[in-house]
Amino acid sequence: AQKVTQAQTEISVVEKEDVTLDCVYETRDxxxxxxxxxxxxSGELVFLIRRNSFDEQNEISGRYSWNxxxxxxxxxxxxxxxxxxxxxxxxxxxxxxxxxxxVFGKGTKxxxxx
Amino acid sequence: xxxxxxxxxxxxLKTGQSMTLQCAQDMNHEYMxxxxxxxxxxxxxIHYSVGAGITDQGEVPNGYNVSRSxxxxxPLRLLSAAPSQTSVYFCASSYRSAGxxxxxxxxxxxxxxx
Numbered sequence: 001a002q003k004v005t006q007a008q009t010e011i012s013v014v015e016k017e018d019v020t021l022d023c024v025y026e027t028r029d030x031x032x033x034x035x036x037x038x039x040x041x042s043g044e045l046v047f048l049i050r051r052n053s054f055d056e057q058n059e060i061s062g063r064y065s066w067n068x069x070x071x072x073x074x075x076x077x078x079x080x081x082x083x084x085x086x087x088x089x090x091x092x093x094x095x096x097x098x099x100x101x102x103v104f105g106k107g108t109k110x111x112x113x114x
Numbered sequence: 115x116x117x118x119x120x121x122x123x124x125x126x127l128k129t130g131q132s133m134t135l136q137c138a139q140d141m142n143h144e145y146m147x148x149x150x151x152x153x154x155x156x157x158x159x160i161h162y163s164v165g166a167g168i169t170d171q172g173e174v175p176n177g178y179n180v181s182r183s184x185x186x187x188x189p190l191r192l193l194s195a196a197p198s199q200t201s202v203y204f205c206a207s208s209y210r211s212a213g214x215x216x217x218x219x220x221x222x223x224x225x226x227x228x
Contacts, residue, residue, distance in 0.1 A: 009154075035216075045157075045204065045219040091156060095215070100145060100164060101172060102217065106156040 002027045004094050006105035013082055014113050021077040021108045023092030029053075031097030034068065034075045039089040039107070048090075051075065053097075082112045116140050120205050120220035127195045127227045135190040135223050137205030144210045146188040147217070150174065150201040157204065163188055164210060195227045 003026040013019045025034065036048040049059060051068050059066045063080045079086050092105045121136045139146065147162035149172075159172030163182040177199060179191040188207075192199060203223045208215035 043202070043222050045206075045217075047216055047218075050216055100147075100162055100170075100210075100215070101159055102147075102215075103173075104149075104156040104158070106154060 002032075002094050002096055002101075002103045004092050004103055004105035006090075006092055006108050008108045009106070010109045010111070012111045012113065015084060016081050017112075018078060018080050019082050019110065019112075021079075021090050021092075021110065023075045023077065023105060025073050025075065025092070025094045027073075027094060027096060029096045033095040033097070035093040035095070035102070036066070036075075036077050037091045037093065037104075039091065041087065045091075048077075079110075082110075084112050084114055086110060087112045118205055118207050118218050118220035120203075120223050122223060123221065124224050125226070127192075127225065129196060129227060131195050132191070132193050133195065133225075134192075135203055135205075135225070137188045137190065137220060138186050139188075139205075139207040139218070140186065141207060141209075141218070142185060143207035143218075144185070145215055146182065146205065146207045147172070148178070148180065148188070148190045149204045149206065151204060151222075152201050160190065160203075192225075195225075197227045199225065200227045201225060 005024045032053045034051045038046045065078045067076045089107045089109045091107045095102045118139045148160040149157040161180040163169045205220040206217040
């Protein structure tokens with residue numbers, strides 16, 4: 001069975017701090033895909049990144065970076081120099097290769113205070 | 115392009131009433147799905163469809179029906195609403211590709227069952 005665990009329910013930081021959101025996944029498949037989605041207070045779901053299981057390169061996009069480690073089954077998300085606009089709920093998700101069922105973690109609510 | 119359109123945005127029902135949440139996409143996506151989001155539970159898959167005429171159950175299908183008569187539309191029906199179905203519902207769509215599907219979500223429909 002597939003499972004995604006986001007152990008941090010809520011995180012609160014002060015603007016300009018760096019923050020890392022943890023994601024640990026479970027799957028028996030060798031081919032799978034990992035995602036991060038952002039849900040700002042307005043409620044929509046915004047795609048941030050997709051990673052496949054064969055690509056362990058870390059990725060950086062502006063202030064966002066992702067650290068994928070198969071050895072620890074983790075796909076952590078770091079925001080550098082956080083801003084108030086980063087306040088949102090962030091979801092990590094897992095898709096088994098060939099499956100249509102995207103499994104989400106329970107989400108981490110990030111609050112960035114001015 | 116409108117993307118994924120959900121209607122209504124808000125709905126209040128009484129226990130036992132029926133209703134349909136509408137979902138339409140104009141991106142010619144083969145894959146469509148319905149999720150529900152409950153506090154502390156993340157998003158859970160209700161039903162999904164890989165093309166017109168094809169539907170399948172997700173993680174929490176009980177109490178919901180779907181059909182896919184066209185590529186564009188994927189309505190979610192509640193036949194006899196229960197308070198446990200109070201939730202925010204998200205419709206999503208994507209292309210099916212050799213890799214993983216990146217879901218495009220609608221804005222959500224907030225349903226309250228009294």
